[in-house]
Amino acid sequence: MSLDHLFSAASFLAMAGWLALLASPFTPKWSNRIAAWIVPSLIAVVYTALMLVHFSGADGDFSSLDGVARLFASRPVLLAGWLHYLAFDLALGAWEVRDGSRRKLSFWWVLPCLPATFLFGPAGFLMYLAVRTLVPRRQPAMAAA
């Protein structure tokens, strides 16, 4: 099992998770199970195994940008870093969907935040924060403008 195989497998899983989130207005429980728990856990198992195997042998540390650059010079640790993004961006996307649903936000407002979170994690998070703060909750009767 090569690093490239693991990369492909994880990408496929993450994609499946994001697609599940797109389906969440129809299948909220399963979309959440897949995107918040199942896929992130699977990716996390691979991440943990990679770090157990390769972190001690990698040069570098978290104390400076140069230190981090040296860490990522190790290809397995780089893959682990990428898996970290994949897992957590997806878990965050699932939270955005759950939070939007709890706040009775129309899914149309949450929807664009999802690819933003998928591609540019923290930027998507900021976008969702803005939506969450500024978009009024759905009112049963017409609200004043």
Place this chain on the structure above:
Amino acid sequence: MTRLAFAALALLPVLALAWLLDPRELLGVSVWAKPIKFAAGFAVYLLSLGAFATFIDPAWRKTGAFRWPVIAGSAAIVLEQAIITLQSARGVGSHFNAATAFDAALYAAMGAGSLALLALAPVVALGLARHPGRRPIDDGMRDAIVIGLWMTGVLTLATAGTMAVLGSHRFGAADLRVPHFLATHSMHAVPLIVLALSPFHVLRRQGVLAVAAIYGVGVVAVFVQALSGNPFPVPISWLSHG
């Protein structure tokens, strides 16, 4: 204890994947062999203790006399597994490793922890013997579990203690982990033998004591044979390595 067992089992897929991905070896086997064996072993130990504990009076199980040893023993198991896993991740040994001050400190912590986790067996034995609950169990079976647990405690202390003193599991051509394995599994062997005999003859305390004595003598015999420096007569390749 049962929930901690499931946590130990949950660790196994991660460790198995690490084993698949890691080329590093120690003493001829993957660095991940030991963490995997210990996680599986701790799971079996905890599941067994948890099952046996269901026959103890639930009221007594809430008292400090039970809860404190269980908390200490459980914490010790977490610590042991963490240290063994960390050392494997670092590519070095865990037991007997005194290469650096850090390694020696970890090994010392493991020693203290192993006593705490071994103490779980006699604690459950005492609970079963002195504070039985209302869940039905044959007197003979309960005696078998109590005696088996005590034997696990004493015989594991003897076999593991010897390895600690020697600083290795090797003694000449012998592998002391063989008698150690038989010692730790007294808590399973004695009840299982009594259970297997029960369709033919339901044993009472004397019969159980006889079974336990035979098993115990067997363990001691294997131990003495190992201390002669010769390998175990039956080849068990997955337990002993070159």
